[in-house]
Amino acid sequence: MKRFLWAALVAMALCMPLTATLAQAPIVMASTTSTEQSGLFGHLLPAFNKATGVEVKVVALGTGQAIDMGRRGDADLLFVHDQVAEEKFVAEGFALKRFAVMYNDFVLVGPATDPVQTKGADIVQALSKIAASNAAFVSRGDKSGTHAAELRFWKMLPPPEAKGSGYRECGCGMGQALNMAAATGAYVLTDRGTWLSFKNRADLQVLVQGDQRLFNQYGVLTVNPAKHPHVKAQDAQKFVDWVLSPAGQTVIAAYRIDGQQLFFPNAGK
Numbered sequence: 001m002k003r004f005l006w007a008a009l010v011a012m013a014l015c016m017p018l019t020a021t022l023a024q025a026p027i028v029m030a031s032t033t034s035t036e037q038s039g040l041f042g043h044l045l046p047a048f049n050k051a052t053g054v055e056v057k058v059v060a061l062g063t064g065q066a067i068d069m070g071r072r073g074d075a076d077l078l079f080v081h082d083q084v085a086e087e088k089f090v091a092e093g094f095a096l097k098r099f100a101v102m103y104n105d106f107v108l109v110g111p112a113t114d115p116v117q118t119k120g121a122d123i124v125q126a127l128s129k130i131a132a133s134n135a136a137f138v139s140r141g142d143k144s145g146t147h148a149a150e151l152r153f154w155k156m157l158p159p160p161e162a163k164g165s166g167y168r169e170c171g172c173g174m175g176q177a178l179n180m181a182a183a184t185g186a187y188v189l190t191d192r193g194t195w196l197s198f199k200n201r202a203d204l205q206v207l208v209q210g211d212q213r214l215f216n217q218y219g220v221l222t223v224n225p226a227k228h229p230h231v232k233a234q235d236a237q238k239f240v241d242w243v244l245s246p247a248g249q250t251v252i253a254a255y256r257i258d259g260q261q262l263f264f265p266n267a268g269k
Contacts, residue, residue, distance in 0.1 A: 026055035027235045030066035030075035032145050033173040035218070038193035038262055043255045048242055054235045062173070064143030070094055070221070073228030077236040081145035081191075081218045095221035101243055102252050102263045103217045106149055107195060108208035109178075110187035118187070119207045124156045126187075126208045131157060131164035136186035140177050141169025145216075150189045153213070178204070191216055193262040218263070220244075243267075 035041055036058055045056050056077075059069065063080040070078045071094050078095070080086060086098045108126055110118060116133040118126035130137050140147040154163060166186070170177050174194040181188040182202035190198075195206070208214075220243060222236040242248045249265035256262065 025232070026057040027076040027232045027239065028057050028059060028074070029077040029079055029236075029239070030059045030061060030069040031079040032063045032066060032081055032218075033060045033175070034081070034146065034191045034194045035079055036060040037173065037175045038191075038197045039257070040193065040252070040255055040263060044243070044248075044251055047251045048239060048248070051242055051247065052238050054238055056239065060173075062140065062142040062144030062147065064148070070223045073223065073231060076223055076232045077239055078221045078223070079218065080221075081216055082148045083217055083219060085145075085148065086219045086221060089221065093224060094227055095224055098219045098221050099240060099244055099267070101218050101220050101267055102249075102265050103215065104192045104263050105209065105216050106146065106189055106214040107192050107206045108187060108189055109181065109195060109204045110207050111185040112203045112205050114207055121208060122211045123153050123208055123213055127153055127163075128157050130166070130187055131162050134164040134166045136166040136181075136184055137163065137168065138177050138181045138184070138186045138188040139167060139169045140174065141171045142173070144174075146174060146189060146191055149214075149216070153189075196257045196260055196262055217266075 041058055049055055059075065061069070063082045063085065066078055066080050067085055067089055069075040070089065089095055090098050108118065108123060116129040116135045118129055121129065139150060170180055174190055175198065177188050178190060178194070178198050179200055180186065182200055182204050220240050222233060222240055223231045225231050225233040244267040249267055252263050252265045253261065
């Protein structure tokens with residue numbers, strides 16, 4: 001009997017660390033680079049962890065790649081900014097619902113000298129001038145939410161997508177694209193959050209802003225466990241519930257750089 005009890009205690013001791021490890025495994029959130037490079041997650045996720053005890057591992061990619069991660073079941077949660085692609089993801093059954101969580105805007109930045117005189121124009125007029133002048137333009141070219149928005153704007157040109165010989169795709173994140181533009185005196189479309197946190201600006205400045213077409217909406221989606229039973233659906237839903245709650249929305253609104261608010265909460269809108 002003693003030998004049996006001892007064996008049972010040993011077995012329980014061996015199992016306990018494994019159970020604890022499994023319980024503490026973080027959820028994987030695939031997200032756009034702008035949310036990470038802007039510093040938002042360094043501000044947001046500790047507050048979520050404190051409120052719920054759930055840890056989050058962020059994989060920062062272009063939105064298209066982040067959505068592909070969710071489609072493969074390699075992420076539990078998406079935090080991205082391409083509403084058309086997000087709604088398609090839901091329609092395909094990979095998520096049950098998309099939730100609007102916050103917004104900011106895109107801006108066109110370029111050299112302070114503004115050689116093709118884009119300042120004061122709307123985004124389509126500005127791109128038309130860049131294309132006609134064959135001016136240097138850096139595109140992320142990475143299927144991100146920013147890249148998708150940029151391509152929508154080019155398609156509005158007459159003729160559509162006549163980008164000019166100065167157009168270059170880097171296949172890179174927002175920070176790298178801004179670095180390239182700063183080094184070469186090129187124009188580039190960026191989300192405002194990354195721009196405000198970007199330090200290596202050289203002589204770049206915001207030239208086009210305020211056009212209603214530059215609105216940049218972010219959404220959160222949990223991966224459907226019916227498609228991928230292994231996903232941590234309950235903990236992922238805890239994040240969605242928290243970030244949409246008054247507490248989570250307040251944390252988003254409180255994030256600022258040099259007194260400027262980077263993201264504006266709009267849960268459910």
